[in-house]
Amino acid sequence: MHRTRLGIAALSAVAALGLAACGSNEPTTDTSGGSPASGTAGGPAGTLVVDKSFDLKTLDPARLYEPTGLIIARAIYDTLLTFPAGDVTRTEPLIASDMQQSDDAKTYTFTIRDDAKFADGAPVTAKDVVFSLRRVKHVKGSPSFLLDGVSISSPDPKTVVLESETPNAAIPAIAANPALGIVQEKVVRANGGDDSPQAAKKDKAEKFLNTTSAGSGPYELERFSTTTQTSMKANAGYWGEAKPGYKRIIVRNVAAPEQKLNVQRGDSQLALDLSGDQVAGLEKTLQVQTTPSPNVVFLLANASPKVSAVTSKPEFREAMRKAIDYPRFVELGGRGATQAAGIIPSMFIGALDEGDAPEQDADAAKAAVEEGGLAGKAVKLEYPSDLTLNGLSFAPLAQRIQADLEAVGLKIELAPAPVATALESYRAGKEELGLWYWGPDYPDPADYLVFTPGQLVGLRANWQKGADPELEDLAKQAAATIGDERAPLYQDLQRKLNETSPFVPLMQPPSNLVAAKGVEGLTFNPTWTVDLAALRGGG
């Protein structure tokens, strides 16, 4: 009797496991642009499943600044301006039908269009815009710095004015950032929202915005999770011309190696974190879009003799710049990686041409080492050991730098540390030699003025104000210039940085978007990675 029961129990367990295996939704091998539940021709397709390694914290636009948050917010919240697909050198209207800028780059006047509507049908007004932007500024969240020194007002019901204390030619690019997404004032206020200067303490709307979206974008938030998956449903009454391409979009938290297998099996339709090595050979069955990412890997040599008697010498800067075998270094980035000609990425206004990129000259490097008496003097090269950038680990990059610098007579000791620890030393300006990257806060060359003396990253190399007055004047001039004159100024600035600064721009690793063949409209954008709302499930 007992034996029979035991046997039945064991059999049931085995059967359950077997059935689980057979009864599972077997991954399809089709590469259509959506789930098997795709819709009819002309209408939205079924579900788009996107795999992303999450860094998601919140979906409150005023508090989000992580790549995953920006991707999702782009589909939910409209902004005053936007970028045409992947081109970040110019903006185009979205909630604002028009923008006028003053010649001194301080005043920006936006005309609010009258046909934009929130998901509940209420019109988007200048009041909503002012509330949204003031809230971003005052909650003191991660994106608040975007509006530092900027006042927001609305002189009439159709106009919003942004006024910057200092010349700020980056305002149009900032206005296109999903963190400046327009929320519905009435709804957000009713749920604890506040835009007053005390909003850092008073605003309690984050929890609400993590459950319900209050935007006018093509999609609405359906379910939010920072660890599993966040889903959006199409905004049926979207006011824009381009209607949502899918009924649902699900963004799942999946590590990169599994993303590859998922998209290959048709379990997902889009993978966002694959490295150059991982995408090799995928073109046969999938779309692979490889573009240089806007992240620039660079080398920093501390300019302070107190921190390093070696790296602070001009001869060291000269030697490191000339010692590096750039093409071999770029090879480490895999297919699609490019040498960074300057500190401003290749797709931004003011980027340098390839011809301006630093080149190796081992003899000149050796001469500099000899002249400075640097041979054999140990220098610590610090880098974040647990950070991966576009699928790249920093360890092999640091090893290559070490090999190149030692080949000209320098002595380099590798000093890896977890990113949270390494950041401390980097930010405090205590690193002798550091290998880091800069990802743009907004796609405008003004974001790179931080590499000049006395500015944010300049100070991390102890490159103090007054270290290069000519360069600093040029930086001031660039910041206050608008229009076509900006590009040559920023190019000049970078050529000078390449000659004298304690920074060496090295590489832009590739950014890979891998999608099912049937997904249409795939374009990489440096701010929001991919515009999910622009995707269509064709095939």
Place this chain on the structure above:
Amino acid sequence: MAEPSERPGSDGGAASGGGAARRPRRRRPLLRFVGRRLLALVPLGIGITLVSFCLTNLVPGDPAAANLGQRAVDDPAIVAAFREEHGLDKPLPQQYLTYLGDIVRGDLGESQQSRRPVVDDLAEYVPATLELAFAAILISLVLGVGLGVLAAVRRDGPIDQGLRVFSLVGVSMPVFWLALVAFYVFFYKLGWLPGTGRLDPTAVAPPAVTGFETIDSLLAGDLATFWSALAHLVLPAGVLAAFTVGLLVRFVRSAVLEVLEQDYVRTARAKGLPTRTILRVHVLRAASVPIVTVVGLVFGSLLSGTVLVETIFSWPGIGQYAFRSATTLDLPAIMGVSLFVAIVYVAVNLAVDVLYGFLDPRIRVA
């Protein structure tokens, strides 16, 4: 079987001493034993939080730098708001005492990375990990005990030799490697099982009752979701169980062999009892104590294994949460996870001790 609550447990028996039966307050030694062990959680919890608090603060890293963007972290107003929001602007002893005070009120603080109470995070992630761990234990018990008995009965035969290799492989295979291979073979190549997550992406999660997707979907009467949840559980739980199965096969084999040579087994054989009855009634019962010991011991390694398995299978459990918390210096979350793990260890040890009493009357009497 006598009720265990009327008999002392292993520790309780030793503590009760003579004349216990005369005093009513000593009538429930098991309860006292359990109560004492639970009380021990208080100093243990304080110790755990103190150690993790000190260690996390000793690490040369700034939670603000780890959690805010590169520009935001250089804006003093934003950093000040972040520090104030998370209580980081207070002196360290005050931070710790405040934390302890909050724990008493059931408040473990707010996670810096998920921006919500750690208690809510744990309530979401712990059931996911427990579902995985229990499934792994279940698989381990079924396979480990079954195969261990088989190996003992077929001692030194080809099956025993084969199982010896099998258990060696199970014990020595790195979990992350096995997880990657299993994912590749069963999901990608064969397509037999789903890959990442707890449910199909389009499946609607059942209303949370236990937090176990399998049980909750059954409670909701949603069979499709149940199958989805069960199918998603097979690969990660199987991978997690590999080590335990390997270990159990070895332990059960040797325990059973030892019992098989006992006089009472020989007597049972001489009396003509069928082998299966001997195994079930005498051998397995006697071998169950070492089995429980091993399962209790490996529960800890199971929990540490979840960090890797959960990452590879995108399983939203405590392992992933712990990893993300550690890399972002999310102190409240790190301490919350440490406390949870401490409680699990105490609970498992307690359960093992109580189970001893059930399984072996000699321990109860001792």
